[in-house]
Amino acid sequence: MSHLKLYLTFITFITHVNSDSSCVDFKASKKLKQFHSSRKNFLIVTNTSCSINYFDLSTVNRFTLSVIGKSEILKNLDLSHNAISNIESGTFDEFVALENLNVRNNFLRTLGDIELQTLSALTILDLSSNLLEYVDIKAFAKLKNLLWLSLSDNCLINVLLVMPFISLHSLDLSHNRINGLPQLVGISSITALDISYNRISDLTQIEIVRNLVKSISSLNMAGNQLRHTNQLQSFVNLVELNLAENPIDYSVSENFIRQSVAALKKLNLTNTNLTTLNIFRHVNCENFEELSFAHNSIDVTDFDELLKFSNIKHLQFQQKFCREFDSYRAIRRNFKSLKFVTILYDDTPSCACVRRNEMLFKFESIDFTTDWSVCSSASTAAAVREYVHMQWSNVGVALAIFYFIYVLQQQIE
Template identity: 30%
Template sequence: MGAQVKSFLYWILFTIQLVSCQRLSLPNEFLSGKDICDTFMSALGKVCDCSGRLLHLVPSYVPDDCFILDLSANEISNIERHTFVRFQQLERLYLNSNNIQAIHPHAFDGLSNLTVIDLANNKLLEIPPRTFTDTRYLQVLNLTHNNLRVPPTIGHLNRLQELIISHNSLRFVTSSAWTGLIALRILNISSNHLVKLYADSFKGLRYVVTLDLSHNSLNTIQNKAFSSLVRLEVLKLNDNQLTKIDENAFLDLSMMTRLDLQNNQLFSIPLSFQNGFSSLKHLNLQGNKIVEISINSFKHLSNLNVLNLNDNRLQIVAGRSFLLLPQLVMLDLRNNQIEVLPADVFIGLRTLKVLDLRNNRLKNVGKIMHPLFNLETVLLSDNMISYIPVDTFDQCARIIEIRIDHNNLTYIPEGIGHSKTGSQTLKGLSLADNPIKEISATSFGRFSSLQLLRLSNTQLNILPIDAFTQMPRLLQLWLDGNQLTTLHKGMLGFLPRLTAIHLQGNLWDCQCDLHYFWSYMDSRGISSGIDEKPVCHSPPILSGVTLEVAFAVKECLEDNGAFSVMEIEILIPIIVGAIVLMFLIVACICITAGHKNPIYAKTIPSDGNTARAMSLPSFASLNSMSSSSPLTLPPRNGTNSTRYHNHSSIFHERKLHRTTRPNLDRQGSYLSINVPTPGGEYASPYAQPYSQPRDHPSWFQDSDQREDIY
């Protein structure tokens, strides 16, 4: 009856747990492995998963034949005697992320097949000397994130291959700590409080391949501190406080391939590099205070592939500094204070593929690239470069990527736009964050392989239709962050493989030109960027509206009060040509009319108060007359008018009193020549017309509406 009540109460609590979606802390008498642990088969064997159950004790009914037992993320605080003695087949035991403070010396008795034990993220202060006596096949022991002050005494674990004691409180290590660990290959003592390494600190560890001493407080490494590590390949000393390394500190490390000294306090290249480093391939000196590099700084590092000098205080880099590094593939000199590099600084680097000079103070690159025949990537961003010679990259026959962002370029330099070798191999070019104001049709030569072109955050306000005519393989184009107002759809016709053009952050004028461009983009499935959608800047009715919404309709919005830039470019030559043509036509008509009807005027002596004038018909009236139509002149002295035929003189003399007003022809124009005093010369037929009186009928009566008919 008691068992039934117990089972009933358990199922009630289990139901509440399911409904509330919270794990309940059940009394120990209700806990059993059968009820709360998941058991399943894996490729390695039976797995008993009891992790994350808020257990305070190891469950009593976990199957004995577990191959893997996971008790991580619980609240177990102590491991009692013979807790796991019944798990004879157990090979992996996970006790990490508990609150374990103490372990009984015989807690792991009987685990003769155990190979992995994880005690990370607990509160252990020490490991009793005979704790792992029966685990003679143990290969991995993880004690990271505890409070250990001395390394554990585990010399009898002669099959142990990996020991992790990082994130503890170790203050020193002695050679006796590692006695008997003849199979150890990986030793991690990072993130402790080690201050000094003495000679033979790692005596007996002849097979260690990786030693991690990073994130300690080391300031001194004595000579022969690593002399016993004859098979060491990777040594991590980064994030310490090293100011000096003794000359023979790395003696006999002939097999080491990787050395990390990042984020220390070194002021110069250690002399210890000149002894016994013939196999080194990766050297990291980032984040130190090195000021100068000399020609002998990397002596005897003939197999070095990667050299990282990022984030130092380099000001002087001597010529031929890297001459003795014939196998170097990557050189990182970014985040320094380099202003000038000698032309021969990179001589000997025939295998270099990546050169990083970002964030220095370079103003000119000169001819430093000429010896780099196999260079593939060059990073020159965040300098003060304003000029790149035309032959800068001509020797770089395999160049793939050039980044020269955030410099002082005001135009596309010839050394990039017309590089002979780059035109065939270059795939990525970034000129973003430069004050480039203009790109012409000749700014870029032929880039047959270019796929990515970044022109973000420059000062471009217009792009000609033929700006990118010689980039047939371009896939992405960045034009964001400029001052562009419109683009011509014909520009995309030269980019058949374009998949994305980034347009956000411009001053787009959402009228017909841009509408046609956007519609053409949409028809080809070209993306406008994924980070931010481009928006209209004008006209005011569409300000702030995305181009996608503004151009959702088929009809374009045209501002009748203004012409677009494209229209102005087209209309100006048409208007100028029309004006010139009209001028030529008028000139031809005038010349032809002058030859057919020569016009002369003769002065007639005046008699007292009268003056002679000869009337000139207007051009319109001359053109309207036929050869046989008579010409009627104003009457003379009140007499009737006299008719003359056009084949004779078309002028008739008349005496004009000063008070007599000249008659106008029916078109409101009147040409007259006032006759001077006797003896005057012939008057010009192109004399100024007789001014009309203000009360003439052809004038507007209202003074505000008057206009000069001439």
């Protein structure tokens, strides 16, 4: 093992250690502000009582963190993308000023109630992409200043957290194996809750989060197994709701739509078995700014219901929803605030489609989700080029389109 001692007194930039095996001693590095290790094998860190406030040990793979003395300055510690399987007691005892701890992409399986107790100044904690199956209910009990916590992409099944936080605003539990609403005891400050891509199928136990129904403004429940959503009407202050990729039964969920959209500005109903926009018939939709109903079988005759969203800014839909219209003039004419359009095509847009839907090019941003580079001929590119020459007057936009055409032609050739 090679040993490297840093006797640096004036360095304030990021220091790189590239040897295969290193021992880094910060004993004399009183003025060092940032440290980044880019070596990939094994690292021993000692004597961290210096002036470092940002410590990057990501992608080291193996390391031993030996604390000698206090580290009263260190505020950011990145331990992500390593092979950490255990956080020993006392590891962070002297990191009294630590505010941001990143331990994502490791191999943690358990998190006891002693490893994090001394990090009272912590505001951001990222434990995502580990192998956590269980989190002790007292693990975060003393982290009263925590604002953001991510436990996403783990193996959690049931979540019971006792966290007497007064500051926690964002909790991410997405991409786990959770089969019911999380039990969050003592939390009433959360404004953003992400429990997407779990195995939640039942909301009848909504009472277990009754302390959150008034505080949550952003709720992401995409990718679950929800069929009935009427219980969500308890969240009276929702501004953003994502229910995409749930097999919702709208015949018994209309009450939720009618009673719970008073404050909604963003609603995602992508791939939720939606067959009609009539569910908005008796709803005031003037507050909506973003709406997605792609990957559903909605009748084009429902276009009149769409007009209720008069202040919409971002609209996402399937191309076949407007297939029977000669152009998108109706959308442009009725949605004065609309700036961003996302159109999901089942196949590559044809040359005729580009010419017919010329009004699309009046928006600030149009996102065609089909890969245009797979076109079998240059006809589509020629149609766009012809239209740009005739219609586009905005120089900045025209330059962007010319570049797009050039790249497309290169791929075709």
